[in-house]
Amino acid sequence: MNGGSPGEIVHFDNVGLRYGADREVLSDVSFTLFPGSFYFLTGASGAGKTSLLKLLYLAQRPSRGMIRMFGTDAITLPRDRLPGFRRRLGVVFQDFRLVQHLSAFDNVALPLRVAGVPERDLTKPVTDMLEWVGLTERMHARPAQLSGGEQQRVAIARAVIGRPELLVADEPTGNVDPDMAIKLLRLFEALNRLGTTVVVATHDVHLLKKVPDSLIMRLDKGRLSDPTGALRYPPRPRPVQG
Amino acid sequence: MALKLPPVTGGSLVRGLRSLSGLDQAELVPQTRLAGPMPWVIAIMVALTVIAAAAGLAASNVARNASDALSGGVTVQIVEADPIVRLRQAEAAAQRLNALPGIDAATVVSQEEVERLIEPWLGGLAIDGQQIPVPAIVDVRLRKEVSGERLGALRRIVREVAPGARVDAQSTWLKPVFGAIDSLRLLALALVGLLAGALAAVVLLAVRNALGTNRDTIEIVHLLGGTDQQIARVFQRSVGYDAAGGGAIGLTAGLVAVLALGQQFAGLGAGLISGGALGWIDWLLIALVPVAGVGLAMLTARWTVLRALRRML
Numbered sequence: 001m002n003g004g005s006p007g008e009i010v011h012f013d014n015v016g017l018r019y020g021a022d023r024e025v026l027s028d029v030s031f032t033l034f035p036g037s038f039y040f041l042t043g044a045s046g047a048g049k050t051s052l053l054k055l056l057y058l059a060q061r062p063s064r065g066m067i068r069m070f071g072t073d074a075i076t077l078p079r080d081r082l083p084g085f086r087r088r089l090g091v092v093f094q095d096f097r098l099v100q101h102l103s104a105f106d107n108v109a110l111p112l113r114v115a116g117v118p119e120r121d122l123t124k125p126v127t128d129m130l131e132w133v134g135l136t137e138r139m140h141a142r143p144a145q146l147s148g149g150e151q152q153r154v155a156i157a158r159a160v161i162g163r164p165e166l167l168v169a170d171e172p173t174g175n176v177d178p179d180m181a182i183k184l185l186r187l188f189e190a191l192n193r194l195g196t197t198v199v200v201a202t203h204d205v206h207l208l209k210k211v212p213d214s215l216i217m218r219l220d221k222g223r224l225s226d227p228t229g230a231l232r233y234p235p236r237p238r239p240v241q242g
Numbered sequence: 243m244a245l246k247l248p249p250v251t252g253g254s255l256v257r258g259l260r261s262l263s264g265l266d267q268a269e270l271v272p273q274t275r276l277a278g279p280m281p282w283v284i285a286i287m288v289a290l291t292v293i294a295a296a297a298g299l300a301a302s303n304v305a306r307n308a309s310d311a312l313s314g315g316v317t318v319q320i321v322e323a324d325p326i327v328r329l330r331q332a333e334a335a336a337q338r339l340n341a342l343p344g345i346d347a348a349t350v351v352s353q354e355e356v357e358r359l360i361e362p363w364l365g366g367l368a369i370d371g372q373q374i375p376v377p378a379i380v381d382v383r384l385r386k387e388v389s390g391e392r393l394g395a396l397r398r399i400v401r402e403v404a405p406g407a408r409v410d411a412q413s414t415w416l417k418p419v420f421g422a423i424d425s426l427r428l429l430a431l432a433l434v435g436l437l438a439g440a441l442a443a444v445v446l447l448a449v450r451n452a453l454g455t456n457r458d459t460i461e462i463v464h465l466l467g468g469t470d471q472q473i474a475r476v477f478q479r480s481v482g483y484d485a486a487g488g489g490a491i492g493l494t495a496g497l498v499a500v501l502a503l504g505q506q507f508a509g510l511g512a513g514l515i516s517g518g519a520l521g522w523i524d525w526l527l528i529a530l531v532p533v534a535g536v537g538l539a540m541l542t543a544r545w546t547v548l549r550a551l552r553r554m555l
Contacts, residue, residue: 057465058465058555059461059465059555060555061555079470079552079555080469080470082555083464083467083468083469084467086464086465086466086467087466087467089467091465091466097458097461097462099459099462110462110463110466111466111467114463114466114467114468114472115467158466
């Protein structure tokens, strides 16, 4: 099914998710993500944040309900069309999920290589991106040689190098000190200024106030609440650059 | 770090589904060329296939050459106790046969030649013409293959001048030998088929193992928008390199074995065996064994990966 509101990136309608025969980890989740917005997804550990993000980055299909992404029904999307949709997403995994035998450079270059960007066109954007996250000196290091914060920044650089329309980050500040957490948040904010819709899952309530005009989605035992009304109305437009 | 905008990758990033040309530069799957067991197993398979193929081709050559030599041959045996009558009947039969259309030549085999041929079985003394009556033999060469009808006609004509003559197609004597050679050819073919199956099985197991080991990497590439075809190509190429290395080693080992066996058989000096010498087309076919092995290994790898990936989201 194609269509949906022209002002939406993602729309969930009564989505439920259960693993096997267990109870639902997500129940009756309904929301809409609007272009160029910055969302925080909060909730206690085990509230279902990672499960919701997995649905968002198409790593999981829901048990029930409807999901529309970029105007297309994502549930009935054939497998061979999934890669095209995934290339419009950027994902920062909670555990980074860097390819261990590749250097920082090659990890960041991976989305471009997957998209078929020729090698000659690849060096500059990757080195620029590594410079942006402050890792120029470490570009040849492998993940095992990098600190937690450095790996996190490589993961972020990899997620944003393709200028995704939707960036999903799962606890991106969970493994770094408070100063680094603020710096990483600034990276997401900068990307958001270029028009990318950002969803950051975090249980760190202090971060929520650090991004002006951000919207909060709260998960509690698999159910979504809407403290700011973010899920009902399109947000106030944020300045977009680039 | 100030709130600096990220660098713009611009329009260079195509969001369509293009081929994974760039992954040629960075290997997604860690390569262990010629370090793991697979190339060596492939080398053994290819060596055995080369030997089996060479044996099958040699057997085919033996059968073809022998068949060519015997297909137009007929032997007339004049069984007559009186040596003078025997010789006269043989000469008359040869004369009658030479006058017929479709006969290349009908020649009476000399007594010395007959004695020489049967000496290994009966010994020199025993075949002294005075002690054992040996039939006179007329060797007949026809322009075409001998049919049953033609053989019957020849038999009638010969018996007009030599009533006790036996007329046989030479190929019937070697029928059991041809049967055995056919069995050998089938055995060689079956061996090549079995080895191909075993090679495919080895590749399948190795690729499944590699898929399990690299599952995390594959998931990441999938989530970054990598297609099944792109991932399959990475494994296919990796297996292709291993198979090419193993194939080259296997071909060398197989050729050494075939040449050594060839030397041994050449030393026998037997007419039938020498007909099994390999021609240049045979050597070309043998050289194609590792090429076919690489192709089979790559196809199997591709099929295995695509089948496994279909079960992932």
